[in-house]
Amino acid sequence: MASTDTKATRDDLAGLEAGLDALDAVEVRRSPVREILVEKALPPVLAVALVLAVWQLLVSLGVLGLLVARVKFVRAAIGPILQGLQSLPSVAWVPPAVLWFGLNDAMMFTVILLGAVPSIANGLVSGIDQVPPLFLRAGRTLGATGLKGVWHIVVPASLPGYLAGLKQGWAFSWRSLMAAEIIASSPDLGLGLGQLLENGRNNIDLPGVFLAIILILVVGIAIDLLIFSPVERYVLRSRGLLLKS
Incomplete structure (x- = not known):
């Protein structure tokens, strides 16, 4: 009888020790600094960087337009190139962009910029x-x-032309994006309106095609x-070309 009680006590102690060992083995997971930075701090920084990049692009295009318009030799050298790039279909940039960058967002951004930059510069x-x-x-x-x-x-004085x-x-960048999504379709790029249009065509889904168009x-x-x-409207009002309603 005593031996049975001793064995039960030993079993209880062994179970208790195993439980304590299991508790000690549990590792409290803490969010690493890198994960916190990526999830919390990176999105606002990227948003600010994107706004600054767009602003810098517009300023650079403005400087380019001023040089082409006001400096004769610059206009003679770059003016025909800008006109040719504007007349070039933006869909033609998709194959080289895919070869340069692969099927990723950088390819999309390249096609969009190459489709929009000549029009903005020529407008100015x-x-x-x-x-x-x-x-x-x-x-x-x-x-x-x-x-x-x-x-x-x-x-x-040139602000209306720049706005145009x-x-x-x-308009050119939006068309470029749709063309790039239709031609360079990939799951890595996510589902866009161009891919939705292409999926409707592949599935012979006419309502889906018209939904994407709409x-x-x-x-x-x-x-x-x-x-x-x-x-x-603000620009026209500031020049007296549109009456305030």
Whole structure:
């Protein structure tokens, strides 16, 4: 009887020790610093960087347009190239972009930029060409020469043309994105409207095809109504070309 009690006690002690060992073996998982940075801090930084990159791109295009419009040898050298790039279908950039970067977001961004940049630059050049010479003479009379004349006379007067170039650049970039998604379809890129359109064609799903077309049209109209139309109205009102309602 005593031996049985002793054996039970030993079994209980062994079970208790095993439980304590299991508790000691449990490792409390802490979120590593890298994971916290990637999930919490990285998205806002990327958003700010994207805004700054877009702003820097617009400024760079503005400088390029000013150089092409105001410097003769630059216009002779770069002007025909910009015109040729604008007439080149943006879908032609998809194959080289895939070979350069593979099927990833960098390929998409490259195709979008190559489709939009020539239109924006040419829009600014056209806007500068349409600045009345009287404005420039009046500016020189008031002392606005050199960079002051460019900043206070040329840039404000060419703003409608630059805005038209931005609208055209948006249209070209939107078409470029749809064409790239249709041609370079990949699960790594996610499901976009272009891929939705292509999937509807492959599955002979006519309602799905028209749904994708309607969604593409709705996005284009929404961007125009929410972004470009208010800016265009503001520019026209500032020049007295549109009465305030």
